[in-house]
Amino acid sequence: QQQVRQSPQSLTVWEGETTILNCSYEDSTFDYFPWYRQFPGKSPALLIAISLVSNKKEDGRFTIFFNKREKKLSLHITDSQPGDSATYFCAASVDSGTYQRFGTGTKLQVVP
Amino acid sequence: NAGVIQTPRHKVTGKGQEATLWCEPISGHSAVFWYRQTIVQGLEFLTYFRNQAPIDDSGMPKERFSAQMPNQSHSTLKIQSTQPQDSAVYLCASSPGLVNTGQLYFGEGSKLTVL
Numbered sequence: 001q002q003q004v005r006q007s008p009q010s011l012t013v014w015e016g017e018t019t020i021l022n023c024s025y026e027d028s029t030f031d032y033f034p035w036y037r038q039f040p041g042k043s044p045a046l047l048i049a050i051s052l053v054s055n056k057k058e059d060g061r062f063t064i065f066f067n068k069r070e071k072k073l074s075l076h077i078t079d080s081q082p083g084d085s086a087t088y089f090c091a092a093s094v095d096s097g098t099y100q101r102f103g104t105g106t107k108l109q110v111v112p
Numbered sequence: 113n114a115g116v117i118q119t120p121r122h123k124v125t126g127k128g129q130e131a132t133l134w135c136e137p138i139s140g141h142s143a144v145f146w147y148r149q150t151i152v153q154g155l156e157f158l159t160y161f162r163n164q165a166p167i168d169d170s171g172m173p174k175e176r177f178s179a180q181m182p183n184q185s186h187s188t189l190k191i192q193s194t195q196p197q198d199s200a201v202y203l204c205a206s207s208p209g210l211v212n213t214g215q216l217y218f219g220e221g222s223k224l225t226v227l
Contacts, residue, residue, distance in 0.1 A: 032214045043203060043218035044155070089155065093214055099145055099168060100216060102155035 003027055004092050006103035014111055019077040021106045023090030026071065030092040034100065035064065035075050038087045047088070048075070080110045114138075116219035118204050124225045125194045133222045135187045137206030144187045145216060146179055147203045155203070161187060162209060194226045 007022045023033070034049035050057040050064045050073070057064045063076045077084055087107045091100040117136040125131050137144045146158040159169040161181040169179065176194075181187040191198055201223045205216040 034214060034216075036216075043221055044216075045218065046215045049214065095214075099157050099160050100214065101157065102147075104154045 003101045004090055004103040006088075006090050006106050008106060009104070010107040010109070012109045012111060013080050015080060015082060017080050019075075019080045019084070019108060019110070021075040021077075021088050021090075021108070023073040023075070023103055024071055025073075025092050027092070027094070028071070029094050030101075031095055032093045032100075033064070033066070033073055034091050035062075036089045036091060036102075038089065038105070040086075044089055077108075080108075082110045082112050084108060085110050116204055116206050116217055118202075118219035118222050120222055121220060122223045122225075124227065126227050127195060128193050131191045131194050131198075131224055131226075133189045133191075133202050133204075133224070135189070135204030135219060136185055137187065137204070138217055139185070140208070141206035141217070142209035143207040144181060145205045145207070146187070146189050147205065149201045149203055149221070150199075153200075158189070158202075191224070194224070196226045199224055199226045 003026055005024045013019050031052040035047045036044035037047045038044040048059045048062050050066055055066050061078045065074045087105045089105045090103040093100045119134045143162045145160040148156045157171040159172050159179045160167055164181045176192045179189045201221040203218050203221045205218045207216050
């Protein structure tokens with residue numbers, strides 16, 4: 001059973017557009033939600049993270065919006081660039097000290 | 113800081129052979145995690161250690177997989193009698209383990225191909 005779900009599976013946007021990636025989870029005990037980015041041939045690396053105490057987390061062009069009631073998160077990338085082309089994973093853990101469950105990822109392509 | 117080091121980067125084994133993968137976590141990190149990544153299954157959790165002690169191995173196929181962490185600078189994942197379905201990239205990650213800091217630092221991975 002997939003505890004963390006992501007949509008869409010893949011996405012193509014034009015350079016300069018805002019990209020929206022979606023994530024949902026089932027376990028209400030999850031309280032830490034990192035997003036990782038993986039470039040082809042590379043390993044995942046942390047991009048941005050949010051905890052249960054926040055509704056929004058911003059870092060430059062990347063923003064996480066968190067709807068706790070619906071158990072949904074979204075990652076917004078403003079002014080998308082070709083260099084943002086990668087696979088984005090949403091993850092969740094019960095607390096920051098346990099293992100993280102990963103979603104299946106969204107493959108993003110930004111076209112110039 | 114050299115990051116998480118995994119060896120070998122690539123390993124090819126025949127069906128039924130044994131494969132051992134090594135991981136050196138970032139110095140000072142107290143938690144070490146093993147994941148497996150495939151196109152079909154995505155990123156699957158296998159097992160993790162905290163301060164060298166095994167904490168959770170719920171993701172490990174019990175019969176043929178085993179993991180150890182004999183010291184704070186070294187962890188191994190051993191797969192006995194490898195099968196084609198074991199082909200994957202095996203990722204090791206470490207974490208500082210501090211409260212409210214859950215970032216995983218991944219190694220480059222060990223790509224296992226079972227013929």
